[in-house]
Amino acid sequence: xxxxxxxxxxxxxxxxxxxxxxxxxxxxxxxxxxxxxxxxxxxxxxxxxxxxxxxxxxxxxxxxxxxxxxxxxxxxxxxxxxxxxxxxxxxxxxxxxxxxxxxxxxxxxxxxxxxxxxxxxxxxxxxxxxxxxxxxxxxxxxxxxxxxxxxxxxxxxxxxxxxxxxxxxxxxxxxxxxxxxxxxxxxxxxxxxxxxxxxxxxxxxxxxxxxxxxxxxxxxxxxxxxxxxxxxxxxxxxxxxxxxxxxxxxxxxxxxxxxxxxxxxxxxxxxxxxxxxxxxxxxxxxxxxxxxxxxxxxxxxxxxxxxxxxxxxxxxxxxxxxxxxxxxxxxxxxxxxxxxxxxxxxxxxxxxxxxxxxxxxxxxxxxxxxxxxxxxxxxxxxxxxxxxxxxxxxxxxxxxxxxxxxxxxxxxxxxxxxxxxxxxxxxxxxxxxxxxxxxxxxxxxxxxxxxxxxxxxxxxxxxxxxxxxxxxxxxxxxxxxxxxxxxxxxxxxxxxxxxxxxxxxxxxxxxxxx
Numbered sequence: 001x002x003x004x005x006x007x008x009x010x011x012x013x014x015x016x017x018x019x020x021x022x023x024x025x026x027x028x029x030x031x032x033x034x035x036x037x038x039x040x041x042x043x044x045x046x047x048x049x050x051x052x053x054x055x056x057x058x059x060x061x062x063x064x065x066x067x068x069x070x071x072x073x074x075x076x077x078x079x080x081x082x083x084x085x086x087x088x089x090x091x092x093x094x095x096x097x098x099x100x101x102x103x104x105x106x107x108x109x110x111x112x113x114x115x116x117x118x119x120x121x122x123x124x125x126x127x128x129x130x131x132x133x134x135x136x137x138x139x140x141x142x143x144x145x146x147x148x149x150x151x152x153x154x155x156x157x158x159x160x161x162x163x164x165x166x167x168x169x170x171x172x173x174x175x176x177x178x179x180x181x182x183x184x185x186x187x188x189x190x191x192x193x194x195x196x197x198x199x200x201x202x203x204x205x206x207x208x209x210x211x212x213x214x215x216x217x218x219x220x221x222x223x224x225x226x227x228x229x230x231x232x233x234x235x236x237x238x239x240x241x242x243x244x245x246x247x248x249x250x251x252x253x254x255x256x257x258x259x260x261x262x263x264x265x266x267x268x269x270x271x272x273x274x275x276x277x278x279x280x281x282x283x284x285x286x287x288x289x290x291x292x293x294x295x296x297x298x299x300x301x302x303x304x305x306x307x308x309x310x311x312x313x314x315x316x317x318x319x320x321x322x323x324x325x326x327x328x329x330x331x332x333x334x335x336x337x338x339x340x341x342x343x344x345x346x347x348x349x350x351x352x353x354x355x356x357x358x359x360x361x362x363x364x365x366x367x368x369x370x371x372x373x374x375x376x377x378x379x380x381x382x383x384x385x386x387x388x389x390x391x392x393x394x395x396x397x398x399x400x401x402x403x404x405x406x407x408x409x410x411x412x413x414x415x416x417x418x419x420x421x422x423x424x425x426x427x428x429x430x431x432x433x434x435x436x437x438x439x440x441x442x443x444x445x446x447x448x449x450x451x452x453x454x455x456x457x458x459x460x461x462x463x464x465x466x467x468x469x470x471x472x473x474x475x476x477x478x479x480x481x482x483x484x485x486x487x488x489x490x491x492x493x494x495x496x497x498x499x500x501x502x503x504x505x506x507x508x509x510x511x512x513x514x
């Protein structure tokens with residue numbers, strides 16, 4: 001029975017740890033992007049890392065706790081879970097999201113005051129738990145007096161335990177970590193130990209350490225550091241000038257991985273491949289530019305959009321020099337560059353680029369071509385970022401007016417246009433028109449893609465949002481349920497869309513009058 005009780009408390013603790021780490025990471029990420037948190041969340045954001053540390057410390061010693069200590073901890077842990085779950089819901093309501101305009105941000109700032117008491121209550125629960133944890137650990141069952149101590153080594157290790165060795169500090173380094181939960185299980189814990197995590201993803205570091213208070217942003221490599229790395233990686237037999245070394249590291253935008261790979265390649269193939277020849281190869285569209293394009297994808301996967309943009313500018317410049325500017329390939333790269341700029345918040349620059357692409361595509365292929373419609377969608381995304389909603393709506397409508405005359409590939413793009421138009425109309429408060437557009441979207445998606453296609457289900461979810469905003473919760477509930485059940489079947493219960501759709505479904509269910 002004692003073992004079962006320990007497992008029950010341990011499972012509850014792990015559940016609270018997971019949700020606490022998730023909330024702490026969201027608060028930390030928000031603080032980085034917005035420079036500050038609403039007053040209601042500042043105190044709890046600094047207490048959560050300590051809270052997670054206390055939870056893990058307790059969990060490590062759970063088997064040694066007395067039954068009384070376990071009984072004292074169990075309700076406190078359960079209350080913690082309820083309060084932090086409520087805190088996560090509050091965060092969704094008061095923190096800004098990408099795309100929130102000035103009016104929405106102002107409204108959220110005002111609304112955050114409403115939740116001060118709820119956040120304060122969560123903070124009190126956390127403090128009470130830490131006190132309960134101290135009580136529990138003070139009641140750890142001491143080792144039995146009858147327990148036989150381990151024999152001293154006699155042959156394989158014929159000496160006493162050396163304090164300088166067994167009590168030394170331990171540093172564990174986890175390099176280039178990805179957000180894989182299993183990593184945490186392999187981290188050795190020690191009162192004298194530290195864990196150093198390097199990662200492109202803050203979620204991974206937060207998951208492993210459970211503490212967002214010690215995150216250090218490392219600056220990008222500068223020119224002198226890049227040249228030093230190049231010299232270290234190059235074989236001593238390779239000869240070059242300082243100017244050549246500087247030119248090479250500039251060509252690859254001071255990226256350590258690219259410098260290391262190119263230096264290795266030069267060292268292996270020297271003297272057939274010199275630094276000057278390597279620079280020439282990189283600037284000529286070939287495998288080297290494909291490598292750089294691959295690095296763009298790597299940086300995008302790890303949310304390093306600025307680095308991806310810098311590399312993409314380089315790739316686009318190389319292609320333009322080789323093939324000329326007025327080509328499909330050049331404009332395809334230009335459109336991708338515009339999308340990266342828009343993700344960075346440089347919407348005005350992105351808008352200029354997308355206008356050029358739309359103009360080229362419409363003249364080259366016609367306005368009803370799939371690539372033209374895709375380019376219009378990118379342009380409207382940049383317009384919406386700048387709150388130029390009227391122009392975006394006008395352009396969306398011009399695409400939808402052509403829908404019946406489009407070929408199948410172009411209709412796929414036009415379905416995305418319909419969904420974007422519906423969402424933009426929601427922002428403008430035109431809910432009835434948004435509903436009309438969205439119902440057509442669902443109908444056309446079912447015809448073209450199928451009733452259970454992921455894009456169809458996204459349209460169903462958008463329709464449910466529109467109905468909910470009109471307080472038509474019973475109708476919304478049907479659409480939310482369809483979107484949730486279908487997405488869970490296609491993508492699995494752990495998919496972000498499945499979780500979002502389930503949350504919206506439960507929210508709508510709560511709002512239906514009894």
